Amino acid sequence: xxxxxxxxxxxxxxxxxxxxSHKSDKSDAERAMPVEVAEVVTDSVTLYKEYPGxxxxxxxxxxxxxxSGTVSGANYQGGExxxxxQLLFTIDPTQYQNAVATAEASLSTAKSQxxxxxxxxxxxxxxxxxxxxxxxxxxxxxxxxDQSRSAIKSAEAAxxxxxLQLSYCYIRAPYNGRISTNVYPMGSFINGSASPVxxxxxxxxxxxxxxxxxxxxxxxxxxxxxNNRHLINYDSIPVSFSEPLPHSYAGSMSYMAPNxxxxxxxxxxxxxxxxxxxxxxxxxxxxxxLPYKIEPEAFLVRDASIATDQRGQYVYVVNDSNKVVxxxxxxxxxxxxxxxxxxxxxxxxxxxxTSALLKVRNDMPVKPYLSNTK
Numbered sequence: 148x149x150x151x152x153x154x155x156x157x158x159x160x161x162x163x164x165x166x167x168s169h170k171s172d173k174s175d176a177e178r179a180m181p182v183e184v185a186e187v188v189t190d191s192v193t194l195y196k197e198y199p200g201x202x203x204x205x206x207x208x209x210x211x212x213x214x215s216g217t218v219s220g221a222n223y224q225g226g227e228x229x230x231x232x233q234l235l236f237t238i239d240p241t242q243y244q245n246a247v248a249t250a251e252a253s254l255s256t257a258k259s260q261x262x263x264x265x266x267x268x269x270x271x272x273x274x275x276x277x278x279x280x281x282x283x284x285x286x287x288x289x290x291x292x293d294q295s296r297s298a299i300k301s302a303e304a305a306x307x308x309x310x311l312q313l314s315y316c317y318i319r320a321p322y323n324g325r326i327s328t329n330v331y332p333m334g335s336f337i338n339g340s341a342s343p344v345x346x347x348x349x350x351x352x353x354x355x356x357x358x359x360x361x362x363x364x365x366x367x368x369x370x371x372x373x374n375n376r377h378l379i380n381y382d383s384i385p386v387s388f389s390e391p392l393p394h395s396y397a398g399s400m401s402y403m404a405p406n407x408x409x410x411x412x413x414x415x416x417x418x419x420x421x422x423x424x425x426x427x428x429x430x431x432x433x434x435x436x437l438p439y440k441i442e443p444e445a446f447l448v449r450d451a452s453i454a455t456d457q458r459g460q461y462v463y464v465v466n467d468s469n470k471v472v473x474x475x476x477x478x479x480x481x482x483x484x485x486x487x488x489x490x491x492x493x494x495x496x497x498x499x500x501t502s503a504l505l506k507v508r509n510d511m512p513v514k515p516y517l518s519n520t521k
Contacts, residue, residue: 183502184465184515185449189495192445192482193379195436196369200359200386202420204429206322206351212339214238214315218331218346225328228425229320229349236329236346238337240316243309250309254302261295268292315339324351325425355420355427357386357398359435360413369439370403378441384418385436392426398435442488445479450487452501453478462493463500463507465515471500473509 212218220237223229271288274280320326327348331337337344361369381400398418407414418435420427453460453476464474476492493499500507501518 179469179512179514180503180506181514181516182465182500182507183518184498185452185501185518187489187493187495187497187499188447189444190447191441191443192447192488193438194440194442194480194482194488195385195438196365198359198361198435198437200357200433200435202355202357202427202429202431202433204324204350204352205354205356205419206324206349207429208321208324208349208351209345210235210318210320210326210347210349211343211345212236212238212315212318212337213343214243214312215338215340216240216242216316216336218329218333218335218337221329221333223326225347226325228323228325231320231322233320234317235320235326236318238316238318238339240313243313243316246309247306247313250302250306254299254306257295257298257302261292261299264288264292264295318346320349322349322351323353324349326350350429352425352427352429353422355422355429356401357418357420357433357435358415359417359437360408360411360415361437362413363407365439366407366414369437379438381438384438386418386420387434387436389432394424394426396420396422396427445482446489446493446495447482447486448476448489448493448499449501450481450485452499452504453487454504463504463509464493465498465500465513469513469515471507471509471511471513474499 216238218236219239220234222234222236229235268288268291271280271285275282275285327350329347331344331346337346383397384400386396386398398420400416401419402415402417404415416437448462452462454462459475460478461473461475464472466472474492477490479488479490481487498515498517500513500515507513
């Protein structure tokens with residue numbers, strides 16, 4: 148009887164141990180933490196390098212006075228947009244109107260004298276043909292006629308100059324643009340006849356130019372190496388600003404300097420930017436994202452999924468056994484705002500952890516589930 152009891156206890160012990168082991172295995176599976184993962188994707192991406200730049204208006208012109216006189220009118224408000232042909236300034240025209248009147252009178256006198264000289268010469272020539280006057284008298288009549296003709300031309304030139312000087316009294320906008328405040332207030336006397344005097348500055352900024360410089364090494368990398376450069380669109384270069392603007396802007400490459408500056412070791416580049424909303428102003432600072440390479444098959448992961456330790460950058464990959472694998476990587480540029488190019492360490496389709504990065508560890512079993520977005 149005692150032998151039977153001992154045998155039963157042993158059997159019970161074995162059964163109990165097996166059940167305990169089964170419960171332990173089930174408990175480990177249940178304890179595996181759910182983690183969100185994403186797959187390494189392959190895509191064609193354009194790589195950019197950023198350069199600081201400044202904007203200038205497409206046209207900038209100093210509005211000047213070319214005559215002397217008192218500023219008697221300023222027909223605009225500083226900072227506003229003006230139209231081509233709009234009257235901007237008036238210089239007191241009195242003395243120039245008088246000069247025009249004098250020139251007109253001189254021209255009238257010259258024409259009258261010419262009319263007499265023409266008639267006199269015709270009469271003398273007729274008399275000479277009948278031998279009524281001498282050849283000397285004919286020559287004198289011809290000289291008077293020619294002088295009267297020259298006097299008309301001189302008077303006409305003087306009148307044209309007087310009218311030109313008078314026109315300078317009315318200063319108009321040569322094209323549409325935005326104008327600065329007037330330098331000289333009403334009533335100021337300016338001596339524009341000695342040398343032109345700047346009254347204001349006009350900016351035509353419906354198109355602005357981004358000016359920036361790249362180092363000579365970047366020039367060699369961007370514009371001389373292949374890098375699929377024939378696929379790069381230089382007519383749509385992203386341009387950004389220190390503060391976000393209501394609209395986005397892109398420039399079209401319009402100029403590259405033919406030389407490298409020996410003082411800075413850089414090359415000047417320019418890009419035209421359309422400014423339909425008048426948000427861009429001459430002198431603004433900007434950042435130009437110059438495309439330098441196209442990677443037709445780049446490996447991309449979420450930038451937020453990349454961690455860094457003393458050995459460098461890494462991600463947590465989930466292998467086929469649903470265990471976490473610490474995976475060192477080599478990264479490149481960030482693209483599409485949130486994705487990072489990975490040049491070494493990963494393959495297309497690899498699953499990497501995108502959340503709970505501080506809770507997972509190498510060789511840890513997990514329950515991976517794919518995120519809804521890349």
